[in-house]
Amino acid sequence: MQLAKSGRNSLPEEISSALILPGFVEEQSSPLYLKTGTVIVLLVVSNVLGNFSLSRGMREVGRLVSVSPWRYIQALLHPMVAIGVLLLMVWLISQLSLLSRVDLSYVLPITSVSYVLTALMGEFLLHERVSALHWVGIGLISLGVGLVARTVPCTVPACESAQASREGPQ
Amino acid sequence: MKWLLIAMIVIPGTIADVLNTMGMKRNGQVTDFRPRALLRLIGSLMRNPYVVVGIPAMAVSFFALMGLLSIANLSFAVPATAFSYVLETALAKYILKERIGWRRWAGASLVGCGVLFLAT
Numbered sequence: 001m002q003l004a005k006s007g008r009n010s011l012p013e014e015i016s017s018a019l020i021l022p023g024f025v026e027e028q029s030s031p032l033y034l035k036t037g038t039v040i041v042l043l044v045v046s047n048v049l050g051n052f053s054l055s056r057g058m059r060e061v062g063r064l065v066s067v068s069p070w071r072y073i074q075a076l077l078h079p080m081v082a083i084g085v086l087l088l089m090v091w092l093i094s095q096l097s098l099l100s101r102v103d104l105s106y107v108l109p110i111t112s113v114s115y116v117l118t119a120l121m122g123e124f125l126l127h128e129r130v131s132a133l134h135w136v137g138i139g140l141i142s143l144g145v146g147l148v149a150r151t152v153p154c155t156v157p158a159c160e161s162a163q164a165s166r167e168g169p170q
Numbered sequence: 171m172k173w174l175l176i177a178m179i180v181i182p183g184t185i186a187d188v189l190n191t192m193g194m195k196r197n198g199q200v201t202d203f204r205p206r207a208l209l210r211l212i213g214s215l216m217r218n219p220y221v222v223v224g225i226p227a228m229a230v231s232f233f234a235l236m237g238l239l240s241i242a243n244l245s246f247a248v249p250a251t252a253f254s255y256v257l258e259t260a261l262a263k264y265i266l267k268e269r270i271g272w273r274r275w276a277g278a279s280l281v282g283c284g285v286l287f288l289a290t
Contacts, residue, residue: 031201031204032202032203032207033202033203034203054239058236058239058240061240062240075236088232092225093208093211096190096200096215097194097203097211099191099195100194100195100197100199100200101199101200103191104188104258104261104266104268105262105263105268108255108278108281109277115285119288131290137285137286137288137289137290138284140281141285142284143284144276144280144282145277146277147273147274147276147277148273148277148281155268155269155270156195156266156269159195
């Protein structure tokens, strides 16, 4: 009897607090936090696959150097092109969120890993031959990425102040 | 035509990167990737003057890339868009005031060289 009563009493309290604070329930579901490394992987994968499906699609659409936007709209209706554009949207969001956290001079070299992957995909999926010179290029890029990866990702004050004010919007 | 398109990819692309970095640093760190949070992010970015100019510049660069992809091989098109590594590192130092040590300079130069090799 007492238990039932206390149980019944606590319920309206929860409901009322949810009513008083709109967004209370939403705040309870935990934010989907992605580590910087995860965002980098997301960026590289969406960039490589996006470029790949765009290249595939454009090859089927044909020549596209035109002033009229109609040709571009037509191209966007091709499924491979559409998938490519969708992936490039994922790329854009991850690029912007990465830039909100770390230096531009860190993001650019690190994400150039995608050129290496694109070249490898060109070789293995598009059958565009990778020459010896291309392999040298792939090696140099990998070396550069390795060097930049050993630096502190963010050197501007904006990162620290943003980290401090994470609780509330600026 | 190919090289004109490359200029249309590189120059607006560089401007876009610098403006987007400025805008996103003012926006604050993006840490929540739930769809609702991303929609809210897009809403606030539409009122962010740097990003509002940066994204269209990026779009110019993107459509030029699409055009280039339709007349050139992927292995020509994509690496050729990347002449800007050292240039953008310098802009990051002087405009964005990022501290760039020898590792960043060497890394950006190596990546730039690697990209030149890939473009051959």
